[in-house]
Structure formats: structure tokens, C-alpha cells
Amino acid sequence: MxxxxxxxxxxxxxxxxxxxxxxxxxxxxxxxxxxxxxxxxxxxxxxxxxxxxxxxxxxxxxxxxxxxxxxxxxxxxxxxxxxxxxxxxxxxxxxxxxxxxxxxxxxxxxxxxxxxxxxxxxxxxxDVTCAVTDLAAGRGAPLTGASRVAYVTVSSGIALKTADLAARTITVGADGFQGEIGHLPASVPAGPDPAALARLLDLPCECGGRGHVAALSAGPALPRVARALGLGPFDGARLADRVADGDREAVLLLDVVTHPVAQAIRWLTAIDPAIALVGIGGGVAEGLGGVYQRALELHLDREADYTSGAARRASPTVLAPGEIDPIRGAALLAEGFLTVVKP
Ligand SMILES: [Zn+2]
Incomplete structure (x- = not known):
């Protein structure tokens, strides 16, 4: 190397x-x-x-x-x-x-x-180390050196990572982890009745736990969330079109599954003001595209205070399908474009 x-x-x-x-x-x-x-x-x-x-x-x-x-x-x-x-x-x-x-x-x-x-x-x-590296080399390129970029994946699992553009590093803990947010407790937006709320926060996670961010927001969670909300049959392929058409059930489903991701962005940007870009990728976010972007922005604006300002300044951006190339990111890491470090 x-x-x-x-x-x-x-x-x-x-x-x-x-x-x-x-x-x-x-x-x-x-x-x-x-x-x-x-x-x-x-x-x-x-x-x-x-x-x-x-x-x-x-x-x-x-x-x-x-x-x-x-x-x-x-x-x-x-x-x-x-x-x-x-x-x-x-x-x-x-x-x-x-x-x-x-x-x-x-x-x-x-x-x-x-x-x-x-x-x-x-x-x-x-994979998230690879993705944030590719994001840093692409959309992160015009940012000033003091900035950090973050990448959130919303696919069959959920995680995020931040990279420091000045130091050219990705800092991880002694155990090698950073940003394993998928198995933190999820949040639910105001709206669902108490019984639905209890069902949502009891949804099983792939890790064996319950009510985690991944249990509400990852790809396999979507049909389970639809059932917990008492909605009609779930058709992932039609979800974006139904939301765009203003279908009430589809809008509610997207509102619930994007809430934990929006909250994660809010926490992240409130804690670290150097974050200048949050890229959101993975099959779920990229597949839903514009409607996913608008749902995140609605959450950030709906609960508006100065923390939503910090989140919006970090330009949360749903990335285009294929824009992030994890294999290219892995090659960049192999070349030392960014270096993983421990404190
Ligand atoms: Zn979990």
C-alpha cells in the first residue's frame, strides 16, 4: 500500500x-x-x-x-x-x-x-467506509479542507460514516466501529395511534433486537411497517409513484420510515458542525429518489428549530442510483486516498 x-x-x-x-x-x-x-x-x-x-x-x-x-x-x-x-x-x-x-x-x-x-x-x-471515500472523492471534492462529509446507507441495513477532508482520515473507535446507527433505538413521528406506535417500536430487527432504526427504515422493514400501521398491501415498486400522487397511505408509510433517518442526520449535524455534506445512498433511498429527499426535508423543516438549520446547512442529499461506487471507493482506500485511523 x-x-x-x-x-x-x-x-x-x-x-x-x-x-x-x-x-x-x-x-x-x-x-x-x-x-x-x-x-x-x-x-x-x-x-x-x-x-x-x-x-x-x-x-x-x-x-x-x-x-x-x-x-x-x-x-x-x-x-x-x-x-x-x-x-x-x-x-x-x-x-x-x-x-x-x-x-x-x-x-x-x-x-x-x-x-x-x-x-x-x-x-x-x-462498505460504508468505501462509500464515504467515494463520496469524498466526488461530491466532497469542491468542499474546503476543514469540512467533513458523511454518508448514510439506507439499504438492507443502515449505517453511516464521516470522513475528515483536511486530515484525509476516517476515524473509528478501538473496536473499529464508527456510525453503526442501524441498531440504535428508532424514533417515530407524531401521528400513529398508541397501538400502532407500540407495534412500530416492537418491530423485529435483523440483528435479533426490536425497534431499531434498521427495523423501521431498512428495506426489509417497509412491508412490516405498512402492516404495523394497518395499511393495505405493500408494493415497493409502486411506492414512489403513489407518494408522488399524494396517496395518503403511501405518504404515511414514507413519513414513518424516513423519520429515524432524518433524526440521525439532525443528531449528527447538531454534534459536528464541520459536516458540510450528508450523502444518502443505498437501494431504498436511491430507488425512491426525489420523494425520499422531500420526506427527509419535511421532517427537518417540520420540527424546525436551530438544529434543523444545522441539518439543512449540511445539504442532506439523496444520491443518484449508481453515483456512489463502493468498488471504486475500496480502490481509493487501497491507494491511501483516505486512511482509516484510531484515536
Ligand atoms: Zn438491530
Whole structure:
């Protein structure tokens, strides 16, 4: 790994990752596995508990390792954006609701990759670390050096990370975590009756807990929230159109599922005034696009006080589908564009 480009402006990604198609890498989410190499891109269902509810964590881990080390891969450098809570410095993988539920993968997952394929130089990072790095290199580029950028993913799970553009760092705790907001207690907007409120805050989370942010706002939560609110049949593919048409039930559903995300943005920007940009990505937010953006803004404006001003100054922006490329972000990390550090 090259030394970090500490003195270069954050706006200049290393030339060898500017052409993202040249990177060989994986993006492993709870729903999809994406692989790119030599300009070829493929997408397959991820070897996740979400896609294979009957399989054990051990069997799922084996399938993941088989995918990563298959004949189509390498040799040379391979970058991996992994949708799991992990320590980017030690490569220790702690868990992932969408990939393994409440189970834990066996220790030494990344070391096992190196044992299976010693001809490959592995660079494995948490997917949100990859995404915030790509955001910093893209939309973060025009910002001044004192700024921070944050990325929130709203997909099969929920998490966020902030990056410091001046120091060119992403600071994580001793355990390697930063921004694991998906398993914090969720909030519910005013409106639902007390019985619905109790049902919402008791919704199960993929981690085994209840009433977490992910239990109300992640992709798998949407049909459950609709049921808890006593709404009609849920059709995710039509949700954006129904909201745009002013359908009362669809508007209520979006209002409830975006509230915990809006509250997270409010807390984040109230605590850290250096945050100049909050990018919101992931399949749920990107798929709903403009209606998701407006729902977040409504929450921030509805409970208006000076904390909503701080949140709006941080330009919460739902990103376009495909705008953030986690594989390119992983390659940027491998090149030292940003460095993960512990205090
Ligand atoms: Zn949880």
C-alpha cells in the first residue's frame, strides 16, 4: 500500500483508480453481489441469510469465500467492499444482519481469503467506509479542507460514516466501529395511534433486537411497517409513484420510515458542525429518489428549530442510483486516498 497522499487536495483521486473499470473488485451487500474485472461487470444474488434463510452462518461464509476466490478472480490486487460491521484496520469482521442475521462469521475471514488465494493482494473494507471515500472523492471534492462529509446507507441495513477532508482520515473507535446507527433505538413521528406506535417500536430487527432504526427504515422493514400501521398491501415498486400522487397511505408509510433517518442526520449535524455534506445512498433511498429527499426535508423543516438549520446547512442529499461506487471507493482506500485511523 502506498503512503497516504496527505498533502494533496482531497479532490484528486489517484490516477490509477480514476478509471474505475480497470479495478478488480467485489461489492457484497445483503441482496446483491457485484463483481467487476477488466471492464466486465456481473451481479448475482448475494450469499446472504436474506437470500438463503435456511442456511447456517458457516455455510453462508463458505459460499461467500467460494465466490471471492473463484476462477474468475485475480491474480493481483482485488478490492472488496463488504456489507458487514468490521474493523478496517485489523480486517476483523464482527457481523452483518442482512448477511448472517444474529450469527457471527467465524474469525479470520480475511486471513482465510489470503490462505485460499495467496496470489491475490486482498483489500477488504466495510462498505460504508468505501462509500464515504467515494463520496469524498466526488461530491466532497469542491468542499474546503476543514469540512467533513458523511454518508448514510439506507439499504438492507443502515449505517453511516464521516470522513475528515483536511486530515484525509476516517476515524473509528478501538473496536473499529464508527456510525453503526442501524441498531440504535428508532424514533417515530407524531401521528400513529398508541397501538400502532407500540407495534412500530416492537418491530423485529435483523440483528435479533426490536425497534431499531434498521427495523423501521431498512428495506426489509417497509412491508412490516405498512402492516404495523394497518395499511393495505405493500408494493415497493409502486411506492414512489403513489407518494408522488399524494396517496395518503403511501405518504404515511414514507413519513414513518424516513423519520429515524432524518433524526440521525439532525443528531449528527447538531454534534459536528464541520459536516458540510450528508450523502444518502443505498437501494431504498436511491430507488425512491426525489420523494425520499422531500420526506427527509419535511421532517427537518417540520420540527424546525436551530438544529434543523444545522441539518439543512449540511445539504442532506439523496444520491443518484449508481453515483456512489463502493468498488471504486475500496480502490481509493487501497491507494491511501483516505486512511482509516484510531484515536
Ligand atoms: Zn438491530
Amino acid at each position: 502506498r503512503a497516504p497522499h496527505r498533502n494533496a487536495p482531497a479532490s484528486v483521486p489517484p490516477a490509477d483508480v480514476a478509471d474505475a473499470a480497470s479495478v478488480t473488485g467485489f461489492d457484497i451487500g445483503g441482496t446483491w453481489l457485484r463483481f467487476r474485472s477488466g471492464g466486465r461487470a456481473v451481479r448475482r444474488p448475494a450469499p446472504s441469510l436474506l437470500n438463503h434463510p435456511g442456511l447456517s452462518v458457516d455455510a453462508l461464509t463458505d459460499r461467500l469465500l467460494d465466490e471471492l476466490t473463484g476462477p474468475e478472480v485475480g491474480p493481483g490486487r482485488v478490492v472488496v467492499s463488504l456489507g458487514a460491521a468490521m474493523d478496517d484496520l485489523t480486517s476483523r469482521v464482527h457481523g452483518s444482519g442482512p448477511l448472517w442475521g444474529a450469527g457471527r462469521p467465524r474469525p479470520g475471514l480475511v486471513a482465510e481469503l489470503a490462505r485460499r488465494r495467496p496470489d491475490i493482494r486482498w483489500h477488504v473494507y466495510n
